[in-house]
Amino acid sequence: MTETEKAATAPDLPTEFSEIEMRCPPCNTVWSAPVARRVNVRTHPDARLGILLKTMHWTRCPMCKTPRQIETIFEYYDPEQGLLVQVRPDWEYEAGGGEDWYWARYEDLVLKYRDVEVRVDVVFGLDQLIEKYLGGESAVREAQELWEARRKEQG
Numbered sequence: 001m002t003e004t005e006k007a008a009t010a011p012d013l014p015t016e017f018s019e020i021e022m023r024c025p026p027c028n029t030v031w032s033a034p035v036a037r038r039v040n041v042r043t044h045p046d047a048r049l050g051i052l053l054k055t056m057h058w059t060r061c062p063m064c065k066t067p068r069q070i071e072t073i074f075e076y077y078d079p080e081q082g083l084l085v086q087v088r089p090d091w092e093y094e095a096g097g098g099e100d101w102y103w104a105r106y107e108d109l110v111l112k113y114r115d116v117e118v119r120v121d122v123v124f125g126l127d128q129l130i131e132k133y134l135g136g137e138s139a140v141r142e143a144q145e146l147w148e149a150r151r152k153e154q155g
């Protein structure tokens, strides 16, 4: 079954996780970290918070505890807005050739979801996603306040 068929028959686009192999440069430990391939923010609202706070896709070496960022491509899906955004690494835009790279990736995504009633877009980096679709700086501030309040609640 292709990716497109799977999406078309699904009543909703669910959150999907995968695992990625990480290696720690200081101590050479290898471990596997969970990564989101697609997040549905209706079923997983904390993913939106993780994006706004930029805590999403970080892991830690199990041996020496060095934090490592996981570089990965994932999809942000908001069923309420009928919006699906593919989030790619921010350096890729310049490295890939700018506008042309954007349009090529955008067309791939349109094809992938051609049978699903959803608006799609491609962004490079979490900042672009936040700025374009999540409400920008004020949403970041709200997320920080919410996070603080939660931490206080837990003591």
Ligand SMILES: [Zn+2]
Residues within 6 Å of the ligand: 024, 025, 026, 027, 028, 029, 061, 062, 063, 064, 065, 066
């Ligand atoms: Zn380590």
